[in-house]
Amino acid sequence: MNCYISLHLLLGLAQLCPCHTDMTNSKMHEMNQSLRSQLRAKRSWVWNRFFVQEELTVTEQHVGRLTSNLDEGNASLVYLLSGDGAGTVFTINNRTGDITAIKKLDREEKAYYKLRAQVINIYTGKPVEPESEFVIKVLDINDNKPQFLDGPYETSIPEMSPEGTSVIQVTATDNDDPSHGNNARLLYTILQGRPYFSVEPTTGILRISSQMDREAEDQYLVVLQATDMLGLPGGLSGTTTVTINLSDVNDNRPIFQLGLYHMNVSESAPIGTSIGIIMADDSDIGENAKMNYSIEDGSHIFDIITNNETQEGIVVLKKKLDYEVQRQYSIRAKVTNSFIDEYFPKDENSGQTTVIKIRVEDADEPPVFSHLEYAMEIAEETPYGSYVGTVFARDPDITNSPIRYSIVGSNLFSILDNGTIIITQPLDRETAVWHNITVIATEKNNSQQVSEAHVYVQVLNVNDHAPEFFQYYETYVCENANAGEQIIFLNENQKEEEKISTTKQYIDKVPKSVQWTVAVNLLPL
The missing domain is CATH 2.60.40.60 (Cadherins)
Incomplete structure (x- = not known):
């Protein structure tokens, strides 16, 4: 107006x-x-x-x-x-x-x-x-109820946090006049979440009132209320929710699923063979659940490898086994956490142990020679059936199967059932000084189980060759030559090898003779 x-x-x-x-x-x-x-x-x-x-x-x-x-x-x-x-x-x-x-x-x-x-x-x-x-x-009149403008809330705290730990602060707003009476004066209360949580009435700070274990329950829903008029009758109220996730701490040690494991392994198993699997459970999650397996007694025959994907312990063989030497082993395995948390008591970090009993199974093994290689010698021209040497092989199994021998790669030698090697015909050193033969040992009860050994036979020399002249000789001499005067020098063709071999014990001591013809022509004076 x-x-x-x-x-x-x-x-x-x-x-x-x-x-x-x-x-x-x-x-x-x-x-x-x-x-x-x-x-x-x-x-x-x-x-x-x-x-x-x-x-x-x-x-x-x-x-x-x-x-x-x-x-x-x-x-x-x-x-x-x-x-x-x-x-x-x-x-x-x-x-x-x-x-x-x-x-x-x-x-x-x-x-x-x-x-x-x-x-x-x-x-x-x-x-x-x-x-x-x-x-x-x-x-102002009290015509506006409190509102949680930032709600609903979600937060995370470590499990087993001590009583009194602050979780989160919630804040409600009231559009009424804060300077006029109690219309905008708020009081916070907890409607759902006891006895694990409490709230400070005037600040809205949510605190832990009882320790919580994530392995028992990993999430909590708390309902908070803000009431104006300081909570007096006639006041208006508003609510919000707080979702609280418990983060994991390493408060559980790994525990083996079994206190005793039984495993079998063949004595013929090669090094690196996986024998079996052991497994421990850890109630924690993430890095807190990672484990390491080891052998507590320091065994040099077995080892345990940790599978980081499955958290299993794989028992492997690191040394060959012999059923006839030892038929059973007992080892103690240990599991510990890879990461140690401050919540985990140090005196409990020694880890848990379990016993693994490993039974060695007998395998049908091939015969075993007393030597992998044999060296023998025999004089040349020795008659058929002469003794060369003996080899020996045995069945390492408890059954102790009889052994059958054979020779491959040569028809100059033969072998008897007891491993004795003989010749089947005389040998000539001038033809071959060494003979390399292979002896095969086969179990009579299982022809699939075979082994072989190498035998080196040296042929010794004997004096079995007479000297030989190089050529036919012809010379001249004067009719009035003096007695004792040298007319010609004759040289027999005795092999150098024969000269060298004269010291051998198998040489015939009776020397062979040599004859020659010399044509002598008289020259007239």
Whole structure:
């Protein structure tokens, strides 16, 4: 509403009033003089602070009254209102200065209104008070419930955390006026989550009130409530949830599934053979559940390899076994965690052990020669059936199967059932000095089980060759040559090998003879 337009309308009404029609000029002059005196006097607005309550459903709500100390109640003054909401939210009684709210207000939408007041003399049209600004404050009522704007919440804490550990702080907001009573003063309580959790009533800090084990339960749902009016009757409330995940700590040591394992392995198994699997369980997860297996007694025959994918312990052979030497082994295996956590007591980190009993199974093994290689010798020209040497092989199994021998790669030798090697025909050293033969040993009870050994036979030399001349000799001598005079030098072709071999024990001591023919021609004098 335009205050100046209202002023002109009021002045116009005053001029139409009958009482003013009969006024004399002198009377008007006296009134003007009186107004001037009043304007020169001390002027002051008189009002209390204005408040209006929000959310009232009545059509009109009296706010208060504007009063000037110059108002003598003779209806010569009018009150005008301008500013926030003037005419739309608030109206004023021009004669009395009473202000009325004509609309339901919401403090959360607008908490106060700034207005201006003015008082006008209807006769002069001039203000008798300077324009003054005042505020109408909207009083709060508890019409907003607390809200958790950041909820629902989710967080994670280590399992077995001590009592009193802070989990998370939740915060609720209340749109009511925090400066007006307890409308926005909140109190936090826990609706679901006891006895493991508690909440500080005024801060909203959620704390642990009892230790929790992830292996028993790994997730908790806590329901929190915020109530305004400090939880007093009539207060409004709002709720939120906090999902709490327990992260794992290494508070469990691995435990073997069995206290005793039984395994079998053949004595013929090669080095590196997997004999069996042992397994331990760890209630932890991730790195906290990783394990290492080892042999506690330091066995040099077996080893344990950890499968990092399956967390199994694979027992492997690292040295050949012999059923006839030892038929059973007992080893102690140990399992420990790969990563140690501060929650894991040091005196319990020694690991758990189990016993593995390994039974060696007998295998049908091939015969075993007393030597892998044999060296023998025999003189040449020795007659058929002569003794060369003996080999020996045995069945290493308990059955001790009889052995059958044979020779491959040569028809100059033969072997008897007892391993004795003989010749089948005389040998000539000048033909071959060494003979390399292979002897095969076969089990009579299982022809698939065979072994072989190498025999090297050296043929010794005997004096079985007479000397030989290189050529036919012919020479000349004078008829009067002196006795003893050398006519020619004869050289027999005795082999160097024969000369060297004369010291051998098998050489015939009777020397062979050589004959020659020399043609001698006499030269005449």
